[in-house]
Amino acid sequence: MPVSTYIDAIARGMWEEMERDPSVFLLGEDIGAYGGAFKATKGFQEHFGADRVIDTPLSEAAIIGAATGAALAGMRPVAEMQFADFVTCGFNQLVTNTAKIHYRWHIPVPMVVRLPTGGYIHGGPYHSASTEAWFFHVPGLKIVAPSTPADAKGLMKAAVRDDNPVLFFEFKYLYRRIRGEVPDGDHLVPIGRGVIRREGDDVTVITYGSTTHFAMEAADIVAQEDGIGTRIVDLRSLAPLDTEMILEAVRATGKVLIVHEAALTGGVGGEVAALIAEHAFTDLDAPIRRVCALDTPVPFAPALEEVVLPDTGRIVQAIRGLYRF
Amino acid sequence: MARTEVIMPQMGESIAEGTIVKWYKKVGDRIRKDETILEISTDKVDSEIPSPAAGILVEILIKEQQTVPVRTVLAYIDAEGMGDGSHGPVVESPRPAAVPEPPPVQRDAAPREALPHRGRFYSPLVLNIARTEGVGMEDLERIPGTGEGGRVSKNDILRYVAARGSKPAAPHAGGAADARPPLPGNEILPMSNVMQKMAEHMVQSVRTSPHVSAVHEVDMSAVLRHRMEHTKAFEAANGFKLTFTPYIVDAVVKAIKKYPLINSSLDGDKIIRKSSINIGLAVAAENGLLVPVVRHAEAMNFLGLARAVNDLVVRTRNRKLVPDDVQGGTFTISNYGIFGTMIGTPIINQPQIAILGTGAVVKRPVVIADAIAIRSMAYFTLSFDHRIVDGALGGMFLAEIVRVLEELDPDMKA
Structure with a gap:
């Protein structure tokens, strides 16, 4: 089995899902030409084009709102928060709209929000927050938090295919610090299983x-x-x-x-x-x-x-x- | 020093002794008047005992699980120093000034103290294991603990159970003991107090009374119809459901009025005929069989009976019976029909001389005026003491119960 870093496993999961399903696309700040703040999407825009790897304005509300709208229209967006800390600016979209739409109108909202989370990286108070508990309290959102490269890929693929909004917490500390075997191909980790x-x-x-x-x-x-x-x-x-x-x-x-x-x-x-x-x-x-x-x-x-x-x-x-x- | 005695109360006219189930307070505890300090179990029911005085529990004389006669002093409460309510002479165990660094963990640490350990903390898991493995409180207190402060850990009690092996806690008296060690995997369960008393009573009753059981068929259609017609209005007016039980109690009371000898007990060569009709109802409660009693049923109309029955059933379920609720019965009804049982042979509740068992009501084809009809039928069994009641009296009494139920007045006020 190939060995990979945690961040490469996340990228691998997104890449495979984009190849498998044309309705999957990415949006976020500097994820295109720049390849993302952490380089998770490096090379994606060159391969999939600017229509499927979209650079957005500096507005988390816009990113999550646009992703939610696209999901309602039948797409499967994967939205990146540059840091999990900044999700506060998109909080209203996520909690008031994204989480409640299926409850209220029975329309699925298949989208993933990636949240690079946590500390141990000397990032200071605005780039190190762990924000999962805020959303843990909100019915209507799924939350995953992988600890290994294999789970990172498997949960990313499961999250993209899930018909519910899934918050994907990825641990910045683990990005390049840990390596592990990652199964090739359709490796899915079921959401809800420890x-x-x-x-x-x-x-x-x-x-x-x-x-x-x-x-x-x-x-x-x-x-x-x-x-x-x-x-x-x-x-x-x-x-x-x-x-x-x-x-x-x-x-x-x-x-x-x-x-x-x-x-x-x-x-x-x-x-x-x-x-x-x-x-x-x-x-x-x-x-x-x-x-x-x-x-x-x-x-x-x-x-x-x-x-x-x-x-x-x-x-x-x-x-x-x-x-x- | 103003010392108040806590005594084993006389919980009912016929109760001679009681067992301490649990002390809720320990020596040194400050107690308010009427606060529950212990739970006792008599041969009728379990009761919580309120403190007779405010003060400090200074001495406990009788331990848990001990049985003593009524009026025995169980403990002393010292009322001194309670005037201001806050500065009593409570001796608090001194706190260590500084907690020393805990010793390094040792896998096979030796037991730290000898026995026994009173008032020690036991985790929910340890108590759970103690219960399923039949380890009594006294045995638990003797297990040396290797946890913090001598606490008994999961491994400590599991080690104790393994070492005890096939030697379980001393079984309670009663019944011929099975001397063989239990097979591995077999569970040893302690009998509750109520269960032990039930065992005693049943054996004693069968030994005392030559039981004869007579079975009679009863057509419950009239009762069913009456209940169906009145059930809604009844519940709206009274706040509880109309059940079959008051109909049966009513029929029994009417039959006893016609054949009052049934309402008797035997004392040597004398028959004591009881003036009031007190109907006991066998109820399967959480911790064993209980028989709460509807007193002076002879003076009640149907609604009065229904209310009395409902009150007893509710209080039995909520464990709110007091010992007097389960005493003084003169006749007992056991409704095993709720389990689907068709015919039973109940055992007489001594010192009564007869008991009625009511089977399940089911629709059956029956012959009426040479035609086959579908009716709601049940079998009623009367078990009676043949020392007093002969087959003729037993049969007539039972037939009278059946007649009252079958000929129920459709206009009877519910």
Whole structure:
């Protein structure tokens, strides 16, 4: 199987879908001639032409509004937010229009919004935000957040083919930092299904995206140094959530740590914790714990960013604490 | 020191003892007057006991799962220092000044303390395992914990269960014990108090009374029709559904009035004929069989009976029965027909001398005036104590119940 970076896997997914289906097209700021801020769409305009790889004005409302209109007209747009932070300017389109159209008029809105998300890149408070929780609360939107190149391609292809609006959170930190095997051809990852990244009987870690990799590192450390077995659930999809996998993984150990890069308060982890408390209370052998970002904007200073965002060390400590409990 | 005794209450005229199910408060807890401090179980029902005084629980004399006679002192409450309500002489366990760095994790850490551990925290999972594996609270308190602060972890209790192997917690008394160890995979479940008492009563009843069961067919068409015609107006007027039960209670009461010997009990060589007719209704409740009683049914019209029945059924479901609700019955009705059972042979609820079992009402072809008709039929069984009731009386009494139901006045006020 060919090995690819995370960002190349995303590009590969879009490329294949554009070749497969002429109704798929891209739009966003500087995605054409410039190839995108992160070069995810490098070479796309040359190959597919300016009609299918459209440079837009600097307006997220216009990008999402145009994509929504095109989707209503039968197209399958993939819209890029240059940074997930900037989606706020398109928030009204996304939440008021895109998410509710099928509910209100029974017309499908098949579109993908790509959101380069998160920190660990010294991008400062306006280029490092994790915004998934805002949309997690909105019925009518699907949300995916892949952590590996294979899932990035498979979820991109599944998102393009889905008849619902799908928010595709792609982790900037992972773009060129991780490489992995990516299946050729029609590799689809079903939306709404998590995956067990590691088996273990002592503590369950539930996570997604960038922090999946920190959790894997932490699991290696506590296995070697303490003999603790860590089970890791990578959610991959946030909406819908893989409730069944979450509850099964809780039952396997009775001890749960939830990890995400987004801020603690009001995060996706709170909902996961509530699900567990509601449906698996008698399977819990310890309080549910969370390792998330502190409730502050992401600082620019690298030393401060390290403190604010979750890292392997904090996860190691939390796993040990749960194990001892 | 003003010490108030918490005593095992007399929960009903015939109740001699009670079992402590659960202490909701522990020594040192501050308690308001009438706040629930413990739950007791008698041979009738379970009840929560309110505190007789405000104060601090200073001593618990009787532990959970112990059975003691009524009026036994269970605990002491010290009312001193409650005047201002906030500065009582509560001794709080001292907090450590600084939490030391936790010791490094050890896979096979030795148990930290010897037994037993009172008031220790148990996680939902540990309590869940304890219940399914039949580990009682006393046994749980003896398991050494390797978790934080000596907590019993999932692995601790699983280790305990594995080590205990085929030696389960001491079974409760009753029945011939099966001395063989249970086969692997077999589950050992504790009997609830209500269940244990049911077992005792049933064995004792069969030993006491020579049971005879007589079965009579009853055509319920008139009852069905009456109920159908009145059900809407009845529910609108009274706020609850019109069921079959009051019709049957009504018929039984009328039949007892005609054959009052049925409403008796036997005391040595004397028959005691009861002045009031108190009809017990067997109800399958969450934790076992309960028989709440409609008292003074002889003085009630149909609506009164319907209200009394509904009140008891609702309170049985909500676990709001008090011990007196399940005492003093003089005759019992068991409606196993709701499960589809056609014919049963119920066991008499001692010290009564007869019980009526009502089977499922189903449409059947029957011969009426040499023609075949479809009627809603049921089988009613009367089990009676042949020491007092002979076949003639039993048969006539049962026939009278059937007659009342079959000849129900269509204009009877519902």
